[in-house]
Amino acid sequence: xxxxxxxxxxxxxxxxxxxxxxxxxxxxxxxxxxxxxxxxxxxxxxxxxxxxxxxxxxxxxxxxxxxxxxxxxxxxxxxxxxxxxxxxxxxxxxxxxxxxxxxxxxxxxxxxxxxxxxxxxxxxxxxxxxxxxxxxxxxxxxxxxxxxxxxxxxxxxxxxxxxxxxxxxxxxxxxxxxxxxxxxxxxxxxxxxxxxxxxxxxxxxxxxxxxxxxxxxxxxxxxxxxxxxxxxxxxxxxxxxxxxxxxxxxxxxxxxxxxxxxxxxxxxxxxxxxxxxxxxxxxxxxxxxxxxxxxxxxxxxxxxxxxxxxxxxxxxxxxxxxxxxxxxxxxxxxxxxxxxxxxxxxxxxxx
Amino acid sequence: xxxxxxxxxxxxxxxxxxxxxxxxxxxxxxxxxxxxxxxxxxxxxxxxxxxxxxxxxxxxxxxxxxxxxxxxxxxxxxxxxxxxxxxxxxxxxxxxxxxxxxxxxxxxxxxxxxxxxxxxxxxxxxxxxxxxxxxxxxxxxxxxxxxxxxxxxxxxxxxxxxxxxxxxxxxxxxxxxxxxxxxxxxxxxxxxxxxxxxxxxxxxxxxxxxxxxxxxxxxxxxxxxxxxxxxxxxxxxxxxxxxxxxxxxxxxxxxxxxxxxxxxxxxxxxxxxxxxxxxxxxxxxxxxxxxxxxxxxxxxxxxxxxxxxxxxxxxxxxxxx
Numbered sequence: 001x002x003x004x005x006x007x008x009x010x011x012x013x014x015x016x017x018x019x020x021x022x023x024x025x026x027x028x029x030x031x032x033x034x035x036x037x038x039x040x041x042x043x044x045x046x047x048x049x050x051x052x053x054x055x056x057x058x059x060x061x062x063x064x065x066x067x068x069x070x071x072x073x074x075x076x077x078x079x080x081x082x083x084x085x086x087x088x089x090x091x092x093x094x095x096x097x098x099x100x101x102x103x104x105x106x107x108x109x110x111x112x113x114x115x116x117x118x119x120x121x122x123x124x125x126x127x128x129x130x131x132x133x134x135x136x137x138x139x140x141x142x143x144x145x146x147x148x149x150x151x152x153x154x155x156x157x158x159x160x161x162x163x164x165x166x167x168x169x170x171x172x173x174x175x176x177x178x179x180x181x182x183x184x185x186x187x188x189x190x191x192x193x194x195x196x197x198x199x200x201x202x203x204x205x206x207x208x209x210x211x212x213x214x215x216x217x218x219x220x221x222x223x224x225x226x227x228x229x230x231x232x233x234x235x236x237x238x239x240x241x242x243x244x245x246x247x248x249x250x251x252x253x254x255x256x257x258x259x260x261x262x263x264x265x266x267x268x269x270x271x272x273x274x275x276x277x278x279x280x281x282x283x284x285x286x287x288x289x290x291x292x293x294x295x296x297x298x299x300x301x302x303x304x305x306x307x308x309x310x311x312x313x314x315x316x317x318x319x320x321x322x323x324x325x326x327x328x329x330x331x332x333x334x335x336x337x338x339x340x341x342x343x344x345x346x347x348x349x350x351x
Numbered sequence: 352x353x354x355x356x357x358x359x360x361x362x363x364x365x366x367x368x369x370x371x372x373x374x375x376x377x378x379x380x381x382x383x384x385x386x387x388x389x390x391x392x393x394x395x396x397x398x399x400x401x402x403x404x405x406x407x408x409x410x411x412x413x414x415x416x417x418x419x420x421x422x423x424x425x426x427x428x429x430x431x432x433x434x435x436x437x438x439x440x441x442x443x444x445x446x447x448x449x450x451x452x453x454x455x456x457x458x459x460x461x462x463x464x465x466x467x468x469x470x471x472x473x474x475x476x477x478x479x480x481x482x483x484x485x486x487x488x489x490x491x492x493x494x495x496x497x498x499x500x501x502x503x504x505x506x507x508x509x510x511x512x513x514x515x516x517x518x519x520x521x522x523x524x525x526x527x528x529x530x531x532x533x534x535x536x537x538x539x540x541x542x543x544x545x546x547x548x549x550x551x552x553x554x555x556x557x558x559x560x561x562x563x564x565x566x567x568x569x570x571x572x573x574x575x576x577x578x579x580x581x582x583x584x585x586x587x588x589x590x591x592x593x594x595x596x597x598x599x600x601x602x603x604x605x606x607x608x609x610x611x612x613x614x615x616x617x618x619x620x621x622x623x624x625x626x627x628x629x630x631x632x633x634x635x636x637x638x639x640x641x642x643x644x645x646x647x648x649x650x651x652x653x654x655x656x657x658x659x660x661x662x663x664x665x666x667x668x669x670x671x672x
Contacts, residue, residue, distance in 0.1 A: 079570045102572075109572045122563035126585040136571045183567075190571065 016194055016226045017055040017078065022087035024048040024073050028298065045298050047073040049250040050087065052324070055243075057193070060220070060227040062241035062258070064234060064273065066294050070250040071230045075198045078228060079114050080105075091194070110140045113187035117199040119179035123171040129182055130167035133157065136190040156185040160215060177208035184215065188223070196228045201236055213239055234277050238262055246270045249297055249305040252324055256331040266333045268310050304336065312337040384666045394658035401652050405464050408457040413440070416450040416458055417620060424449050428633075431640050444640040446629060452640060455626055456648045462622040463649070466536055467603040471595050473541030474602075478548025479591060483579050485549065486556025497553070500546045511543035512605055516614050532617050540605050547594055555587040593667055597660035600653045607649055623649045 026045040029035060035042070048070045055061040063071040076082045078089060080096065089096045091108055099105045113136070116122035123132055134153050136142075143149050154164035160181040171179055180200065187195050200216070201209040213236065219225060231237050237244060238258060245255040246269060254267040265271045292309040295301055301308050307317040316336045324334040385391055404411060415421055427449040429438050437444070443452040485496040503511060516539040523531055559565060560583065568578050603623075609615035610624030611631075618625055623645050630642025 076566075081566055081569055106572055109570070112570070114567065114570045116563040116567065118563055122567055124564040124582055124586070135568070135573075139571050139573055186567065 014057045015054045016057045016092060017061075017228070018088075018090040019051065019053050019074075019078070020088045020090075022048055022051050022074065022077060022089065023085045024070075024077055024082055025085045043298050046250050046300065047297065048077065051245075051247070051250075051252045053245050053252065053255060055194070055226050055228060057226055058220070058224050059242040060229050060240050062229040062231060062237040062244045063247055064231055064237050064244060065247035067232060068294050068297065069247045070297070071232075071247050072198055074247075075114070075196045075228065075230045079112055079196050080109070106140060110136075110142075110190045111193045113190060113192040113195045115180070115183050115187050115195060115197045115200045118203050119176050119183055120171075120203075122183050123179055125171055127170075128167065129157075129169055129171065129174075132171070132182065133167070133186045133189055136186060140190055142190065152189070153185075156188055157182075159188065159219070160185045175208075176204050177211060180204060180208075180212050181215065184212075184219070188219070192225070194226045194228070196230070198230045199232070200229075202231065202233060209236065216240070234262075234273060246273065249295065249300055251305065251334065252332070253306065253334045254332065255324065256333075260331060266327060266331065266338050267335050268312050268337065269306050272309075304334075381666050385662070388662055390658060391662040394655040394662070397651060397655040398659055401460055401648075401655070402464060404457055405461040408454075408461050412451075412454040412457045413442070414451040414454040416455045422449045428638055430638070443644050444638075446626075446641045447633065452644050455621060456623070456645055459621050459623045459626050459645060460648060460652065462533075462616055462620060463603050463606055463624070463652070466533065466540065466606045466616070466622065467599050469537045470540035470544070470602045470606070471599050473537060474544035474598065475548055475591065475595055477541065478545035479552050479584070479587075481545065482549035482552030483556050483583060483587065486553035487560055487575065487579050487583065489557075493553070496549065500549055503543075504546045508543040508601070509605055509608060512539045512609060513612075513614065515539040515542050516609060520614070529617060532615075536606060536609065536615055539609070540602050543605065544598055544602065547598070548591060551590050551594060552587050555590065556583055559583045559586050589667060593660060593664045596663055597657065600656040600660065603649070603653055603656070623652075 024047050026047055027042070028045045029042045030038070030040055034040065051074065053061060063074060065071050073082065077084055084097065091112065094108060096108065099108060123129075130150075130153055133156055134149050137149055137152060143152060153167055157164050157166055162178065162181055162185070166174075166178075166182075171182070174182065183200075197216070201212050204212060216227070217240065220227060227240070229237065229240050241258045243255065244258050244261045245252045246261075246267065247253070248269050254261065254265070254270045256266070261270065262274065265274050295305065295308065301318075303319050304310070304313075304317040304322050307313045310317065314336065320336070322334045322336045324332045327333045327338055385395075409415070426438065426441065426445050427447055429441050429445040429449075430436050431444040431452075432439050432442050434444075441451045441453070443456070445451055446455065481496050481500075485493045516535060519535045519539065520528065523535065556579075565578060565582055568582055573582075606615060606622060607624030607627065610622050611628045613628065615624055616622045618629065621629065626645035627642050627649070630638075630640075630645060633639075633641050
């Protein structure tokens, strides 16, 4: 692994999605009357407070982190379910916030799709599978001939390993894994280039998880898809991702190619996460339990948000927030301790 | 692209689907609970019997009570046929104008049911519409609709109906009052009942709104109105049917009350409530049949519909299964 190169951003490559300074705050204050009577201040939840990342065409970028770190909020921001408080999202060179006309927005939306976490909630229980899958086709007006829509839906069902006859059934007639296949078929219906996957396997049995992940990899290769993959399961992420961003309390604390991240985690939080992965080869190894809990994002700690749980905490960490900066080829870390050479050598010994 | 030949089989004809749906319903829990509740079966039979006889009144009634030519004032105040002065032509006797009481009941329940059904439909459309918008949009719109609902629900429904009825009657020009009487009545009863639908639908909508299938529709840019109508509406209608059934009984009673008070349907086309009011004047002169039989018909109808609604509420409530 080379660490000699100049700090490299992925500027020259074929970037499909570029996210810069993305922020999303939620106002979770009490109602005005309560605030006035009880003298409580406004409360702002900073779900996402300024993150940057790029996704290359045909690649998978994974966001990992504990629950409540803001990774699902990022997914919802990217597909447009939430509006960003600040920052830009560029898809295929177009700033999403600047698209005002419905037709322009539809043209971009057609190229994006989303796969959801809960296969039981993501399919309308009153709709036949045929109608669920063909909804994007009809919404974007991709095909108007009824027979063409039937053919396309059958093709989509076959593509995800179901039978065209399944189109006449209702979602409750399928298992969780099959439902997730239907969800994937719907995502593929508009022929997208980019799919946001919000914990697509976390509600499934382990045996089914592998099938769904393999299907997604296969589709990625065949159709040249790019994925934004949200997960808390590092084993799943390792299987899928080309590049991984580790999120903590609304910020990225490390961003690195998947192999590098697993072989040589730099940020103390990444290490802590990796230590918690169960591993057959390491049976009997003494596992370090994750110390402490994720702080309240309404009232984040000063300086580095991770400092209350960090084994390498120093005074600087309590005062100043570290910025995400390149430490090696394609590796970005936000940690005061990482610069120190003794820490770098230490991490290699541990890895 | 696929195998078009085998795909033709994908589309099942409509009548086959309907048969399948019926077969599934017959196998289902709801049907089982229906068959094993004799009270409900009886209530359904009675309700259907009353509805059927009301609909078929022009064909099965012994006399057309609105046809002045067929009335004979000489036959007025005839007691029921089994009593001493009874006439076999008039099974339940006649009223002060010589109208056959059985026929007036058949025709009267026709008007009562018509007003009941139409006002329930009006309430339902209004309440479900406002509830779904309120729950989906949230924010100030939700606040405004729900405050109006709360103000209205703090008054008894009959008072709202009376008030609306009174206002509309003064607004409408005298000449058209007669022909618009039914519309005014339906509007007044309908407007008094929408709150229940709105509140129920609003809370279910707030649950459905955050489910992922709605988000999936939003991601592909489906218009909010379409999302409400095509995605959310079918998923919030279950409780609405239960409320509608129970509300039908309430609406019939409200109509009868308004007609009894003389602000409902005109006496020339009497509903059950009007019949009871007319008969009430003769109760103390011993001609009890003019008021008792319409009252009994009303009581039986409302009781049957209510029992049906109660059963539906329990049978469709997954928590009580």
